[in-house]
Amino acid sequence: MTGKAASTLLSGASLVAAAILLAACSGTPAGSPGWTAQPASSGAAANGAATPGSPTQEAAPGASGSSPSSTSATSAGPQGAATAAAWKTFSDSAKTVSFDLPADWIAQSVPREEGVLPGGLKVDVKKPDGTFVAALRTGLPPSSGDCPDSAKHPYTVISSVPFELAAQGGEGTIPPRMVYRVIQGYRYFGSYGITNLVGGADGKACELRNVVRGPAGKGDYSFGDLVALKAFAPDEKVAPAKAFDTLGQAAQYVNESSDFANVQRMLMSLKVKN
Numbered sequence: 001m002t003g004k005a006a007s008t009l010l011s012g013a014s015l016v017a018a019a020i021l022l023a024a025c026s027g028t029p030a031g032s033p034g035w036t037a038q039p040a041s042s043g044a045a046a047n048g049a050a051t052p053g054s055p056t057q058e059a060a061p062g063a064s065g066s067s068p069s070s071t072s073a074t075s076a077g078p079q080g081a082a083t084a085a086a087w088k089t090f091s092d093s094a095k096t097v098s099f100d101l102p103a104d105w106i107a108q109s110v111p112r113e114e115g116v117l118p119g120g121l122k123v124d125v126k127k128p129d130g131t132f133v134a135a136l137r138t139g140l141p142p143s144s145g146d147c148p149d150s151a152k153h154p155y156t157v158i159s160s161v162p163f164e165l166a167a168q169g170g171e172g173t174i175p176p177r178m179v180y181r182v183i184q185g186y187r188y189f190g191s192y193g194i195t196n197l198v199g200g201a202d203g204k205a206c207e208l209r210n211v212v213r214g215p216a217g218k219g220d221y222s223f224g225d226l227v228a229l230k231a232f233a234p235d236e237k238v239a240p241a242k243a244f245d246t247l248g249q250a251a252q253y254v255n256e257s258s259d260f261a262n263v264q265r266m267l268m269s270l271k272v273k274n
Contacts, residue, residue, distance in 0.1 A: 083258040092121055097138060099223070100269040102262055104128050115141055117219040125266070132240050133263060134192075137227065138272070139219035140211065147206035153231040155183040155205050156247060158190070159254050163268040167196045168213040174198060178267045180254050181208050185231030188244040190253070192260070193224020194267055206230065215274045223267050 084102035091098040092109060096119075101107055106126045113122060120139015126132055158180045165176040173196045181199065182190040193210020200208070210224035225240040232238050244250045254260055 084262050090123070092123065096273045097121070097123075097136065098271045099136070099266060101125060101266045105133065105266075112139070113137070117141060117217075120219055132225075134223060134225055134267065136221070136223045136270070138214070138221040140214075140222060140227070141219060142213075143209075145206070147200075151206045152200065152204035153183050153185060153206070154203055155181055155199060155208055156188075156250075157181050157199070158247070158250050159264075161264070161268065165194065165196075165212065165270060166215075166272050166274050168215055169196075170213070172198050173213060176212055178264055179210075180250075180260070181229065182244070182247060182250050183208060183229055183231050186234055188247060188250055189229060189232055189238060190242045190244060190250050191224065191226045191229035192263060192267070193222060193226065194270065214272075218274060221272060223270055 084104075086103035087100045088103045089098055089100050090107040099107075104127075106128065108124055108126070110122050110124050112120055116122075116137070117139035120137070122138075123136040124132065125134045125136070160177050160179045162175050162177045167173070167176045176194060176196045178192070178194050180190060180192045182188045183205065191208065191210060194212055195208075195210050196212045197209055199205050207228040207230040209222075209228045210226060211220050211222045211228075214220045229241060232241070232243075242250075242253065244253070
């Protein structure tokens, strides 16, 4: 074989190898769901580009080591951008809480629910047509109901984004984050909110609480569509939570819905004066 022929063969083999390498490094195929990246909490292993249904470890500050808390369906991918052209800021009369919301949405203080601690409040956020978006609740009493294994359901974290918010730490907590989680029943039920509580061990839970632990004596607070998400029975009302046939549908809502993007920006703008 001449030197020129050997050189030609080597060049061709190099091109083939490069093509194989590029194919292996290419992104997900067109039309597949994009997932919101979930940064790892302190002491937790980074999720990387997990596939739906893969386990994730999430460490709770104050707890020894790290314990499984959820099933992750998160990886790097596109996400819808907030589309509201103008925003405004809501603050209660005592200036204890504030948050931003689209200019045409309505934030209204409403009567507190039973069991709320003194000084607690409730603010409903709605669209101009009256559609409920979220509720801010403060002064919530701590809750820790029994959760037998027979009542647990698998859950998936679709989106988890940390943000700055005053919160009480301790065992069973994580840095505050805005989340979208789905729990599996006869369908996949999804809910958005803020939380600093570990969801549940081994990727299963009786309910997922959209609650941030507040300072001692002040109560907890919640900002989202539900205070707690559960697997609904067929005869129960699901709204304001959403129901999906697949995890891909839930991911599409998170990644492509301008409504979700606006809600995410609103929830992450919350400021609480302790």
